[in-house]
Structure formats: C-alpha cells, structure tokens
Amino acid sequence: MNFAVALTRDxxxxxASEIEALREAGWTDAQILTATEVIGFFNYYVRMVEALGVEPEPEMKRDPDVWPDP
Structure with missing residues (x-):
C-alpha cells in the first residue's frame, strides 16, 4: 500500500527505495511491474472520471467515506 500511495501522490x-522495499518483501520484478501498471491505470481512470464529472450508476450507493460528494 505504501508503494501505491507514493506512486499516486508523487x-x-x-x-529505487520503494521498489527495493518490495523486493525485500519478496516481490518479483514481474509482480512489481504488474502492480505499477494496475496502480497507474486506476490513477488514470479515476482522474478521467472525476474530470468528466461521471456519476456512479444509479444502483450504486455512494459511500461518503470512500467517495465524498464533490
């Protein structure tokens, strides 16, 4: 999670230090690459959705702790 937060925020x-910490925790380079790709995709997707003002589907209830009103 620390890697995802760091990658998202800055x-x-x-x-190297974050990637090395993942390697020390037993992650392979392939796992690190996959995680980086997934984190990057979700960062892109969330920013695109927020920029366009997309609202959740009607059947989805908004959880204000997770997705606060704009």
Whole structure:
C-alpha cells in the first residue's frame, strides 16, 4: 500500500527505495511491474472520471467515506 500511495501522490519520487522495499518483501520484478501498471491505470481512470464529472450508476450507493460528494 505504501508503494501505491507514493506512486499516486508523487510518481517521480517512487523510485529505487520503494521498489527495493518490495523486493525485500519478496516481490518479483514481474509482480512489481504488474502492480505499477494496475496502480497507474486506476490513477488514470479515476482522474478521467472525476474530470468528466461521471456519476456512479444509479444502483450504486455512494459511500461518503470512500467517495465524498464533490
């Protein structure tokens, strides 16, 4: 989670030390790459949705703790 937060908040600072911490925790380079791709995709998607003002589907209840009103 620390890697995801760091990558989301300041992608330029998510460097060698964060990746090394994942390796020390037993992650392979393939797992680190996959995690980075997924984190990047969701960051892109959320920013696009927020920029366009997309609202959740009607059957989805908004949880204000997770998705606060704009």
């Amino acid at each position: 992608p330029g600072s998510s460097g």
